[in-house]
Amino acid sequence: MADAYLRQSPLAHLGLAARAAIPPEDIEGTEAGVVLCERPARHQIGLRGDARRPAFRAAVKGVLGFAPPAKATTAAGGTGLPRALWLGPDEWLVVTDDDDAATVADLSEALARQHAHVVDLSDARAVIGLAGAGARDVLMKGCTLDVHRRAFGPGRCTRTLLARAQVIVHQITQAPDYDLYVQRSFAEYLWAWLEDAGTEYGVRVTA
Amino acid sequence: MREQSHRLAEGGRIDRATPLRFTFNGRRYGGFAGDTLASALLANGVSVVGRGVKYHRPRGIFSAGSEEPNAVVQLETGAHTLANARATRVELYDGLVATSVNCWPSAEYDFAAALGLLSPLLPAGFYYKTFKWPASLWMTYEAVIRRAAGLGRAPDGPDPDRYDKINVHCDVLVVGGGPAGLAAALAAGRTGARVILADEQNEMGGALLDGHDEIDGAPAQDWTAEAAARLDAMDEVRCLPRTTVFGYYHHNFLAALERVTDHLGPQDAGVLPRQRLWRIRARKVILATGAIERPPVFAGNDRPGIMLAHAARTYVNRYAARPGRRAVLFTNNDGAYRAALDLRAADVEVAAIVDTRPEPTGDLPAEAESADIELIAGHAVVATHGRKRLSAIEVMALGDGGGQVSGEARRIPCDLLAVSGGWNPTAHLFSQSGGRLRFDATGACLVPAVAAQATRPAGAGNGTFALDGCLAEGWAAGAAAAAEVGSRARGRAAKAPGATVTPEEPPGDYGVVPAPGHPEGGPKHFVDLQNDVTAADIALAAREGYGSVEHLKRYTTLGMGTDQGKTANVAGLAILARLGGTDVAGTGHTTFRPPYTPVTFGALAGRDVGALSDAARRTPMHHWHERAGARFEDVGQWKRPWYYRHPGEDMAGAVERECLAARNTLGIMDATTLGKIDIQGPDAAELLDRVYTNAWSKLEVGRCRYSLMLGEDGMVMDDGVTARLGRHHYLMTTTTGNAARVLAWLEEWLQTEWPELRVYVASVTEQWATITLCGPNARRLLAEFTGDVDLGTQAFPFMAWRAATVGGIAARLFRVSFTGELSFEINVPARYGLGLWTAFMNAGEKYGITPLGTEAMHVLRAEKGYIIVGQETDGTVTPADLGMDWIVSSKKDFIGRRSLGRTDTARPGRKQLVGLETEDAALVLPEGAHLVENPGQEPPVPTIGHVTSSYHSANLGRSIALALVKGGRGRMGEAVHVALEGGAARAVIRDPVFFDVQGSRLHG
Amino acid sequence: MLLIPCPWCGRRDESEFACGGEAHIARPADPDAVSDAEWADYLFMRTNPKGAHRERWVHVHGCGRWFNVARHTVTHDISAAYKVGEKPPGDAS
Incomplete structure (x- = not known):
């Protein structure tokens, strides 16, 4: 295994941990309507296959404990891990704990005898947490999706455009709080955009 | 003060x-x-x-x-x-x-x-x-x-303000917060529907704020405040004051500008934006946009002190400001009598009401008369006096159905002339939405007729001018819109608000007031005050043949400018119609286009300015490059190091140093941006066969192959190396700029033409950081980092790949080369990219390891005659044009193959890729320069091709160039001339491979 | 800005999609069997109707699926969106 010092999160350059460590009372305008964080590293696995085939569903369920969601723009697995996010009728993003390196191998193994696609994408996307009273408004500033509580709620997920980056939006709870999956190369841009869009609500960074 | x-x-x-x-x-x-x-x-x-x-x-x-x-x-x-x-x-x-x-x-x-x-x-x-006339004359005038002239000045510095944009969806959008809009929002909002109510003023109420009407038996302004409070209390209703809905686009998409902090001045915005652009997608729209009073057209109607009657009323009632001390009203309708009464109540002396109608009989004229205001019926204002301010007017009797004036002119001293020619519904948004307007002869105005989208006009904006009608129509529209989206109120039935109004008689004829003794020309009758377009201008345009409304607008500028003719258009149309012996229904009207009122560029740009003006894509090693002095080149949205500038170096010096290092010892390059597509499935090779020009079934696991991808038109679209990772598993690489396009291309064919193929594709570009080591010492450095793979050329030949552990990281090594040197592309998960790069830099110091920018890479590949898609190709270049027939299989079908046999693609004399050697070895030709056979020829001189790539080569000690030349491969050794500013340069056509023709370094 | 009904994701803003031009252009099964003129017709020639039109769209910033849309080119009314391989509505053939 590589030495730990070699590892870098997509937003490591921004020094977010140091910002998160500042006590809230030391930040000017402590009222923070928008809370941002870089989620810790997770295993992300690209999964493609035919959800209509029982063998495919069963194989995935055997590894994850649930079948890949067949309903468009929904996530399976609740608020915990692993999760499977519907991206398209034959495409999901499976998210597991970073320590759980076995899943990609297990999925490949379970699906070895059928036509499916399993690929490790753990480094391909940064995951940014967006929460707080202003979170929904911030999302609306860059995204044409209807994120009103009647139209999009906990457990919903979709690929869409946020500002000038393609993202996967996954609403975790009613609060609301969201996980935003963005391609690694866009991560610094998106973070800067989110901070700018959140300015009028006050932005706080958490670990 | x-x-x-x-x-x-x-x-x-x-x-x-x-x-x-x-x-x-x-x-x-x-x-x-x-x-x-x-x-x-x-x-x-x-x-x-x-x-x-x-x-x-x-x-x-x-x-x-x-x-x-x-x-x-x-x-x-x-x-x-x-x-x-x-x-x-x-x-x-x-x-x-x-x-x-x-x-x-x-x-x-x-x-x-x-x-x-x-x-x-x-x-x-x-x-x-x-x-x-000659353009030179225009220049004289223009200065x-x-x-x-010209309206306004642009700012002289960058805009210091913040602007915001937001997307919002709703069930019902109500445009306009006057009586109709408030009633509509109340009716829709009480059902729980998602409602947005937008109004351009600082508070809701519309025209109710200007007068003293009563609603449900109480003062209307109390009702307004209560209605606004009730709406604010509804969870799903969003009230947007200071917000102008300025554009109505397709599928009920509307744009609105909210002036968030404009009213606070430039210093007090704080964290709030100055303005916010709302992009609204509404299921139903209610247009309660009100109406605009129109001015009568008469001689000298532009003097300061002349204003619209309702405006005069607004100033005294709403703002407690007297627009004059002695007023005359000039009208063709009853509404202006309200203004007369309110002006008098505000201590403005009302000298007279001049009404063009012969016998005004309505309740309001009666009220004015009983208040002892002189009524001069059947008369019109024919002249005005005063230099910087109105001092007097003249009135004469109208005859001949308004066609002429007669009798003695009576002079009336006054400093305010409040005018009204009736009202025009504000139908701009309705028309923008595609809705058709019709001319209403009674009101002499254009009113909404046939909607093109899910939209309802209501109130004055629909030609329903009386308050009771506005309230009823707005309420009904709001309830109906909510019902249509499936939103119904629970609980007690509610009743529409009501009002008792004084009825008004229909307005009189609307036309130009003749000037005595001047059937044409004479004193100016202004139609468009902002553009200074007069009735005579319209007549002139009509005489000169510009009788269509669209032509008239462009010829006279009627209706242009910042106000877009809001007070001018209908008058202009009426004049044009009369000249043509028709009415406005016959002439039609000009197209209403967004924006309704001017919108700042800042609001349209939103936060897409400065560093956020486009997404910048950065590799995991980006910040190392920055610290190392890299200048960046934009490749698509990617930031790629262009060259690394050392202190005291210029670009040429840096590129030369980098190129020499790569050939003589060791270069290192960040190739992360190359597109990478993971392809899996039993039909993966079949897919490659169909999208690439060469054959794939015989490629062994562990090997790589270079290929061209063509469009269906046979033209080169992309190139790259694909490796066979496993039996049914390939990794395709694409050019940096085409990564998304190629992935989309594969998906398109798989989804639409070949759904039977059992293969899946996925982008893994961002999963991997790619570091290229190239040069004679590449293998030595890599060997220090890996122990589980034999890097020797026998065990690991050119165009092979191996899974290996590099610096403790599970990696993929590809022995491919774009520089012509011994070269390894090392792919590691992106999180390790910076760490491994840094480790290579430290360990490579003894070899003089040198980071290469894209410019050095381009020079090195040009020395080898390697193409860059998009530089040697431009969408009109086939593999044969590039001399790359060797890569095109004749034994299978693939996308674009059929087109290679089309007459034009197969004809002789097409441009072909060649090398160019300038006579002057120091001369670096400009890319894009044209080649000619005889520069001394009388123009036009036909071009025989152009330079596609051109550099100084430090390794060769001279300039090199690649070019596309007609029949180029048949011209080897021929001299051509390159057309340059200030003369032509001679160059000789040669083979495009300038360096290491045998490829011994590559295979070493 | 159109609102396009993706058969999988529902109504989404036009900015999430890319248009692929006229739908139902069949690629000749055997490209060698057609004349240059027929091949050019397949490659380049498209109808440009004022009125009802069928075109291909892809939900590029969504589910990634290609599908077909029946759209009126003047009013922009979208009367149907249907998946690849499905018959256009109102097409009896």
């Missing part, structure tokens, strides 16, 4: 406890919170606020709303300045600074007007007529016109 000479002692919606100071044209004035700039100017007795654009006649405040043609000002100074703000819509704040536009040197003393400089130059169609 002076006394507010025209301010009423009490009344109005201003806050006398909050005095404000402001500066207009360098003078200091006082006003109150709740004022607009226009009302504060009137309260201070300021009559001249600007000058006409052509004739530079003094102009005063004409309206109280968005339709204002005259009182257009330059707001604030420096970087904050805003051109063409309508003083009638600028909320006063403390310290406001404004100046007139169109005046030089000042509004009071105008140079152009004094000389009468411009009027002879600017007849209708001036621009068109002038452009027919004069630009100085003296």
Whole structure:
């Protein structure tokens, strides 16, 4: 295994941990309507296959404990891990704990005898947490999706455009709080955009 | 600061406890919170606020709303300045600074007007007529016109303000917060529907704020406040004051501009944006946009002191500002009588009401008469007097159905002439949405007729002018819209608000008031005050053949400018119609286009400015490159190191150093941006066979192959190396710029043409950081980092790949080369990219390891004659044109193959890729330069090709170039000339491979 | 800005999609069997109707699926969106 010092999160350059460590009372305008964080590293696995085939569903369920969601723009697995996010009728993003390196191998193994696609994408996307009273408004500033509580709620997920980056939006709870999956190369841009869009609500960074 | 000479002692919606100071044209004035700039100017007795654009006649405040043609000002100074703000819509704040536009040197003393400089130059169609003449003449005029005319000035610094954009969806969007809009929002909102109510004013109420109507037996302004409070209390209703819905686009998509902090002035915005652009997607739209009063057209109708009757009423009622001391009303309808009564109540002497109708019989005229206001019926205003301010008018009797005036002219002294020619529904948005308007002869106005989208006009905007009708229509529209989206109120049934109104008689005829003794020309009858278009201009245009409304607009500029003819258009149409012996139904109307009122560029740009103007894509090693002095090149959205500048170096020096290092010892390059596509499935090889020019079934696991991808037209679209990772598993690489396009291309064919193929593709570009080591010492350095793979050329030959552990990281090594050197591309998960790069740099120091930018890479590949898609190709280049027939299989079908046999693709004489060697070894040709056979020839000189790539090669000690030349491969050794500025240079055509023709370094 | 009904994701803003031009252009099964003129017709020639039109769209910033849309080119009314391989509505053939 590589030495730990070699590892870098997509937003490591921004020094977010140091910002998160500042006590809230030391930040000017402590009222923070928008809370941002870089989620810790997770295993992300690209999964493609035919959800209509029982063998495919069963194989995935055997590894994850649930079948890949067949309903468009929904996530399976609740608020915990692993999760499977519907991206398209034959495409999901499976998210597991970073320590759980076995899943990609297990999925490949379970699906070895059928036509499916399993690929490790753990480094391909940064995951940014967006929460707080202003979170929904911030999302609306860059995204044409209807994120009103009647139209999009906990457990919903979709690929869409946020500002000038393609993202996967996954609403975790009613609060609301969201996980935003963005391609690694866009991560610094998106973070800067989110901070700018959140300015009028006050932005706080958490670990 | 002076006394507010025209301010009423009490009344109005201003806050006398909050005095404000402001500066207009360098003078200091006082006003109150709740004022607009226009009302504060009137309260201070300021009559001249600007000058006409052509004739530079003094102009005063004409309206109280968005339709204002005259009182257009330059707001604030420096970087904050805003051109063409309508003083009638600028909320006063403390310290406001404004100046007139169109005046030089000042509004009071105008140079152009004094000389009468411009009027002879600017007849209708001036621009068109002038452009027919030599352009040199236009330049002469332009210098004069630009100085003296033109509305407003651009800011002289970067915009310091913040702007916001937001997307919002709703069930019902109500545009306009007057009686109809409020009723609609209440009816829809009470069902729980998602409602947005937007109004351009600072508070809801619309025209109810200007008068003293009653609703449900109570003062209307109390009802308004209560309605606004009830709406605010509804969870799903969003009220947006200070928000103008300015554009109505397809599929019920509307755009609105919210002035978030404009009313606070430039200093007080804090973290809030100055303006916010709302992008609204509504399931149903209710257009309660109200109406705009239109002015009658008569001689001298532009003098300061002449204003719309409802505006005069608004100024006394809402702003407690007297627009004059002695007023005459000039009208063809009953509405103006309300203004007369309210002016009198505000202590303005009302000298007379001049009504064009022979016998006004309505309740309101009766009321005015019983209030002892003189009514002069069947008369019209035929002349006005006064230099900088109206001092008197003349009236004469109308005869011949309004076609002529007769009798003695009677002179009436006054400093205010409040005019009304009836009302035009504000149908702009309805028309923008694609809806059809019809001409209503009774009201002499255009009203919404047939909707094209899910939209309902209501109230005055629909031609329903009376208050009771507005309330009923708005309420019904709101309830119906909510019901249509499946939203129904629970609980007690609610009733529409009601009002008792004084009925009004229909307005009289609407046309131009003739001037006595001047059947044509004579005193100016202004139609469009902002563009100084007169009735005579329209007649001239019609005589010259511009009888269509669209032609008339462009020929005369009628209806152009910042107000877009809101007070002018219908009058212009009526005049044109009369000249053509028809009516407005016959002439039609010009197209209403967004925006309804001007929108700042800042709001349209939103936060897409500066560092956020586009997404910058960065590799995991980006910040290392920055610290190492890299200058970056944009490749798509990617930032790629272009060259690394050392202290004291210029670009040429840096590129030379990098190129020499790569050939002589060791270069390192960040190739992360190359597109990578993971392909899996039993039909993966079949897919590759179909999208690439060469054959794939025999490629062994562990090996790689280079190929070209063509469009169906046979032209080169992309190139790259694909490796076979496993039996049914391949990794395709694409050029940096085409990564997304190629992935989309594969998906498109798989989904639409070949769904039977059992293969899946996925982008893994971002999963991997890619580091290229190249040069004679590449293997030595890599060997220090890996122990589990034999890097020897026998075990690991050119065009092979191996899984390996590099620096403890599970990696993929590809022995491929774009520089012609011994080269390894090392792919590691992106999180390790920076760590491994740094480790390579440290360990490679003993070899003089040198980071390479894209420029050095381009030079090195050009030395080898390797193409770059998009540089040697431009969408018209086939594999054969590039001399790459060897890569095109004749044994299978693939995308684009059929096109290679088309007559044009197969013809001789196509441009072919060659090398060029300039006679002068130091001369680096400009890329794109054209090649000719005989530069001495009389022009036009036919081109035989162009330079595609050109560099100085440090390794060869001379310049090199690649070019596409007609029949180029048959011209080896021939001399051609390169057309350059200041003469032609000679060059000799040669093979495109300049360096290591045998490829021994590559395979070493 | 159109509102396009993706058969999988529902109504989404036009900015999430890319248009692929006229739908139902069949690639010749055997490209060698057609004349140059027929091949050019397949490659380049498209109808440009004023009125009802069928075109291909892809939900590029969504589910990634290609599908077909029946759209009126003047009013922009979208009367149907249907998946690849499905018959256009109102097409009896």
